[in-house]
Amino acid sequence: MSISNRKPGEAREAPNELLKRAVASCLRAIAGKPEFEVVFASDRPVLTSDKARLPEPPRKANSRDVAVLRGAADSMALRLACHDASVHRRLAPETQEARAVYDAVEQARVESIGARRMEGVAGNLDALLEDRYHRGGRYETITDRADAPLEDAVALMVRERLTGRAPPTAAAKIVELWRDHIESRAGRDLDRLLGDLEDQRKFARSVRDLLVSLEMSEDAPLEPEESEEQQENDKETDDQEADGEGEEGADGERAEVEIRDDGDEEMREGAQEEADGPTSESPDDIEDADAEESTEASRPPAGSNDLRSGDYKAFVTKYDETIEAEELCDVEELARLRAYLDKQLSHLQGVVGRLANRLQRRLMAQQNRSWDFDLEEGLLDPARLTRIVIDPFQALSFKQEKDTQFRDTVVALLIDNSGSMRGRPITVAATCADILARTLER
Structure with a gap:
């Protein structure tokens, strides 16, 4: 017999609500922000200046699910507690490749601070990294350095130096492919990072030296140390700028400062349009689409291309x-991937229907419409209205459209599935392909 404090008639609490409250409270405690807003949604984790969005846990979460969720929350909390966005932005390198390494190493720094102080946090972060590299990238079997992100390799090696914890099994290949290259060029710079762990400014300068050793950044002189008054003024300026800029997400990607409801409103409108709109296009819609297309530049004739298609032939085909x-x-793998893609599209059904209607009009083959005029029945010909005004009994004032053979529209989808598309890029490509396929099936 179980005893519960729930009042009679009160709705039963979902099994994962207690877990969500515990994770949210722990995030606020580590971050030192008791009023910080924490939400859960079936979307990628995002950290903003005033809100954290964590993935929705399963109703019956196992120990691995709990550890991954807590790892995501701990990562965000440590970034809020140990990261200064103004210092990070001021000392960031200019090139995109160097900036990616710089951002990844800074995230490794804040997570290492928590891992060194709290063993439980270290275990949660280990579970988060293992899940991220196993599910998002599948790097266990790579053999080419081009398929291994350099920024991830550097960040994992920095984490190894700062905490003494080996890289996760799913990411071991990434570090293995880059370790000799990084150690030979920047091994001493990695060793110096531990002494600057608690000072973000000194740590960032050391990371800049590491980037110079890796030949990813020029040895440009950094700004001198600022006074406390200057730092305070810069911080106030950065706080004002942060009203229009986004903080970084949990995985290093940019996110908006606040999560607005515009997307939800658009999804509701799209769902209503999909429900109310007909499955096939009306003649008025087709005419509007034809009129819109007629204003665009016409396609140049096929013969205007200097390289004639008839001159091309494959050099060799045996490979x-x-x-x-x-x-x-x-x-089984196909079913699992299909279920994962459906989950990604679950909150976009309205938008998908809305875009599909527009795409359907775009993809319809253009037809040359012809008519038979001066008929005794059919559609009333607007050009013959004067006849009706003068003599209402005048025949031959109607028209009918001639039957023409409709051409088929052929659509080819080419998806890049190389190593550079691993993770989120291939998910976006698969989502777009699914939207196109659903539209073409109509």
């Missing part, structure tokens, strides 16, 4: 390989 889609993965 070509054609693999059917069903041979790339088994049925």
Whole structure:
């Protein structure tokens, strides 16, 4: 017999509500912000200046699910507690490649501070990293350095230096492919980072030296140390600028300062449009689309291209390989990927329907419409209205459209599935392909 404090008639609490409250409270405690807003949603984790969005936990979460969720919360909390956005922005390198390494190493620094102080946090962060590299990248079997992100390798090696914890198994190949290259060029710079762990400004300067050793940044002189008054003024300025800029997400990507409801409103409108709108286009819609297309520049004739298609031929074909889609993965893996993609599209159903209607009009083949005029029945011909005004009994004032053979629209989808598309890029590509496929099936 179980005893509960729930009042009679009160709705039963979801099994994961207690876990969500505990994780949110722990995040606020580590961050030192008792009033910080924490929400849970079925979307990627995002940290903003005043809100943290964590993934929605399963109703019956196992120990691994709990550890991954707590790891995401701990990562955000440590960034709020140990990271100064103004210092980070002021000392950031200019090039995109160097900035990626700089951002990844800074995230490794704040997480290492928590891992060194709290063993439980260290375990949660280990679970988060293992899940991120196993599910998002699948780097266990890579053999080419081009498939291993350099910023991840540097960040994992910095984490190893600062905490003594080995890289997660799913990311071991990344570090293995880059370790000799990084150690030979910047091994001493990595060793010096531990002494600057608690000072973000000194740590950032050491990271800049590391980037110079890796030949990813020029050895440019940094700004001298600022006085406390100057730092306070800069901080106030950065806080004002932060009203229009986004803080970084949990995975290093930019996010908006606040999560607005515009997307939800648009999704509701899209769902209503999909429900109310007809499955096929009306003649008025087709005419509007034709009129819109007529204002665009016409396609140049095929013969105007200097390189004639008839002159092209493959140099050699013995190395070509054609693999059917069903041979790339088994049925179980395909079902799992289909379920994962459906989950990504679950909150975009309204927008998908809205875009599909527009795309359908774009993809419809253009037709040359022709008519038979001066008929005794059919549609009333507007050009013959004067006849009706003068003589209402005048025949031959109608028209009918001639039957023409409609051309088919052929759409080819080419998706890049190389190593550079691993993770979020291939998910976005798959989402776009699914939207196109659903539209073409109509």
